[in-house]
Amino acid sequence: xxxxxxxxxxxRADIVEAARDLFGANGFEGTTMHDLMRELNVAKGTIxxxxxxxxxxxxxxxxxxxxxxxKRMEFIVDETTGDALTKIRALVSAGRVADNNQDLMQQxxxxxxxxxHARLLAVVLQQQAALYAKLFQQGHDEGLFQLAAPPLETAExxxxxxxxxxxxxxxxxxxxxxLRRAQAFPSLVEKQLGARPGSFxxxxxxx
Amino acid sequence: xxxxxxxxxxxRADIVEAARDLFGANGFEGTTMHDLMRELNVAKGTIxxxxxxxxxxxxxxxxxxxxxxxKRMEFIVDETTGDALTKIRALVSAGRVADNNQDLMQQxxxxxxxxxHARLLAVVLQQQAALYAKLFQQGHDEGLFQLAAPPLETAExxxxxxxxxxxxxxxxxxxxxxLRRAQAFPSLVEKQLGARPGSFxxxxxxx
DNA sequence: CAATGATTGACCGACGGTCGGTCGAGAGGT
DNA sequence: ACCTCTCGACCGACCGTCGGTCAATCATTG
Numbered sequence: 440x441x442x443x444x445x446x447x448x449x450x451r452a453d454i455v456e457a458a459r460d461l462f463g464a465n466g467f468e469g470t471t472m473h474d475l476m477r478e479l480n481v482a483k484g485t486i487x488x489x490x491x492x493x494x495x496x497x498x499x500x501x502x503x504x505x506x507x508x509x510k511r512m513e514f515i516v517d518e519t520t521g522d523a524l525t526k527i528r529a530l531v532s533a534g535r536v537a538d539n540n541q542d543l544m545q546q547x548x549x550x551x552x553x554x555x556h557a558r559l560l561a562v563v564l565q566q567q568a569a570l571y572a573k574l575f576q577q578g579h580d581e582g583l584f585q586l587a588a589p590p591l592e593t594a595e596x597x598x599x600x601x602x603x604x605x606x607x608x609x610x611x612x613x614x615x616x617x618l619r620r621a622q623a624f625p626s627l628v629e630k631q632l633g634a635r636p637g638s639f640x641x642x643x644x645x646x
Numbered sequence: 647x648x649x650x651x652x653x654x655x656x657x658r659a660d661i662v663e664a665a666r667d668l669f670g671a672n673g674f675e676g677t678t679m680h681d682l683m684r685e686l687n688v689a690k691g692t693i694x695x696x697x698x699x700x701x702x703x704x705x706x707x708x709x710x711x712x713x714x715x716x717k718r719m720e721f722i723v724d725e726t727t728g729d730a731l732t733k734i735r736a737l738v739s740a741g742r743v744a745d746n747n748q749d750l751m752q753q754x755x756x757x758x759x760x761x762x763h764a765r766l767l768a769v770v771l772q773q774q775a776a777l778y779a780k781l782f783q784q785g786h787d788e789g790l791f792q793l794a795a796p797p798l799e800t801a802e803x804x805x806x807x808x809x810x811x812x813x814x815x816x817x818x819x820x821x822x823x824x825l826r827r828a829q830a831f832p833s834l835v836e837k838q839l840g841a842r843p844g845s846f847x848x849x850x851x852x853x
Numbered sequence: 854c855a856a857t858g859a860t861t862g863a864c865c866g867a868c869g870g871t872c873g874g875t876c877g878a879g880a881g882g883t
Numbered sequence: 884a885c886c887t888c889t890c891g892a893c894c895g896a897c898c899g900t901c902g903g904t905c906a907a908t909c910a911t912t913g
Contacts, residue, residue, distance in 0.1 A: 440861075442860060442908085442910070443860085447858095471901060471902085472902060472903080473901075473902095481861090483861085483862070483902090483904095484859095484861055484862070484903095485859075487904080488858090488859065493901095493902065552761070553761040553762075553765050554761030554764065556764070557760045558816060558817065560816075562817070565817070587834060588830040589826075592826065592827055592830035595811060595827065596811070599806060600803045600804075600807045603806050604802060609764045609768050610765065610768035610772070619796075619798075619799065620799055620802065622799075623795040623803070626794040626795040627799065627803050627838065629794065630794035630837065631834065633837070649892090649894075651877055651893075678868060679868075680867090680869095689894040690870080691872080691892095691893065692894070694871080699870080700869065
């Protein structure tokens, strides 16, 4: 095979990108290193030159997705002007990881990928919590919220529940269950934040 | 090998029990079907006679653990007399899945087992939520709580956060992080339930 | 042109899973 | 009580696949 030499950073990025696509299309366990080397037109050893195991490659893919997600969210917060509630609203509507990773999410819904999924959730969550914490603090300062606990812990608390309970990846919730929960979220969040009733109605947009 | 015939239920239970032990000791991926057949003194085909895949066996193990857990908790609720807060306190102190599955939990702390772990959490959670929902309702009726949403959704919301955020299995939180969160839980829960400040101090017992 | 290190691909051992076949036990006939 | 006959629990050699290894090879750089 014709030998192609690339700069290490480039090759590394190529591998992560291809892995991300394949994991998204076929799942982690459903993707073989052979699939990956064929996709990349690269020998197996090359991949193992950059990642010492498939597991480590998964780690890199997860961080890649998470980093992209958090950057997008930070950008949204920065470009949005207004009070905390306005910023939160903008963030929520654009913040679903699912939207920009449609096929990935579809794969994550297979229970075999629960591991990959849970780990991705955990990383994304920690990053998002820091972001929301700032907004909660702002809202508190603006008199919109009455927090009972530090902003970061409050953000972690709320985000964790919403992510896990709305995510069909780890456990296949039924449609009714999801609806039932979605309807309860506004009240739950308002209560937790001490926000005005109705201020989080946007969490469950009736159509 | 000497052939031993058992009643199907017995053999099935034996397999689940042994699998539970081995998964607990070495993790799901760290346990081979060969290990299992050696432990059971049984041929590989026998295991596959009862479970069509390793994956399906995992499912059975998870349900086995979850069932045992929920039965213990239901028993505790039944034998405890008093108001909702008293029952909740009893439940929490005995309800940690970790306590009665020490080595299992230790294994779950390996990120390779995130899948097994997340799925177990999901099942246990759904069962526990139903139980706590009853107590939240009782507390509401007794005037101890002021719920902002239906009891079941409230229970799911709270339990999910606490389980996920205190569990080191999926993402290895640091000790400080765990402490920081534990300190915030009482306030967060009280706020969510509309309970008297201090009534959930038992969630974070200072030593 | 030598040194470096990126790249190759044949090779390996372990693993999950299959399948043709064996054998014990209970049902039903005599 | 004894003998079949049938069912399905049980066996284990075998298979294909997969993650991972490594010595050789080749492009690039100084």
